[in-house]
Amino acid sequence: MFDLNQQIAIVTGGAKGIGKGIVATLIQGGATVVIADIDEAAGKQTAAELGATFKTVDVTSQAACKALVDEVIQEHGRLDILCSNTGIFPQASLAEMTEADWDQMHNVNLKGTFFMTQAALAPMKKQGYGRVVITSSITGAITGYPNWSHYGASKAGQLGFMRSAALEYAKDGITINAVMPGNILTEGLADQGQSYLDQMTRAVPVGTLGKPEDIGYAVCFLASKEASFITGQTIIVDGGQILPESPEA
Ligand code: NAD
Secondary structure, eight states, X not given: OOOOTTOEEEEETTTSHHHHHHXXXXXXXXXXXXXXXXXXXXXXXXXXXXTOEEEEOOTTOHHHHHHHHHHHHHHHSOOOEEEEOOOOOOOOOTTTOOXXXXXXXXXXXXXXXXXXXXXXXXXXXXXTOEEEEEEOOHHHHTBOOTTOHHHHHHHHHHHHHHHHHHXXXXXXXXXEEEEXXXXXXXXXXXXXXXXXXXXXXXXXXXXXXXXXXXXXXXXHHHHSGGGTTOOSOEEEESTTTTOOOOTTO
């Protein structure tokens, strides 16, 4: 594991699923972690279970994201790592998708990433050090999935945001990168139903769904001091899902 001792981290959407896996692995590396989530009950439970602290946030509010970062700075004196991981993925066919469906998806997944990253970058710039790791997806930028056109757009959008932001802060000791998970077994994915989970499993060449910690370890690398020369990049963690099979395979 990379040495994350003395590092102060915020993980949005850290109460459950991939975020919880990121929290667990950051703590394993020695980081002090603040879980920031809209689900207070699950957030408090995960914080107690893993040895983190919890703060309520709705990432669709710019004021709430700024207040969260201000509180963390007040309590810990600095912020080294932001994992902008919050995301939602309700399905909607394109024919029936409403403006509200579209807006909700983008408000949480894309605008939430903008608000949290912007808030975190202010103290990171002052201290001359920071690591931002965004949880995107293979869906959108690389693959597509029926009934997820709004989700795919938000996830591809996160990558466009990440690349330009990385260049803006490249001289400030701050790196901004993304992980692109494939099919990871989380509460959110399980909510889509068993036949959907079976279909998702069949799509993965290694033969199983990923675990939240599989994403966490990639995040820990990008969040480490050792990854200082990597910015504006993505790591795909998908069990080989996006590899095209050669015709003779
Ligand atoms: P999940 O539903 O299990 O967990 C998401 C967490 O975000 C929850 O704790 C929820 O309370 C929180 N959250 C939702 N809306 C919020 C808001 N407005 N403000 C603050 N917190 C909020 O989801 P997951 O599967 O762990 O997904 C996490 C991230 O990984 C998402 O960005 C998702 O797009 C991405 N992802 C997941 C998969 C997968 O297979 N599970 C694949 C690719 C990408």
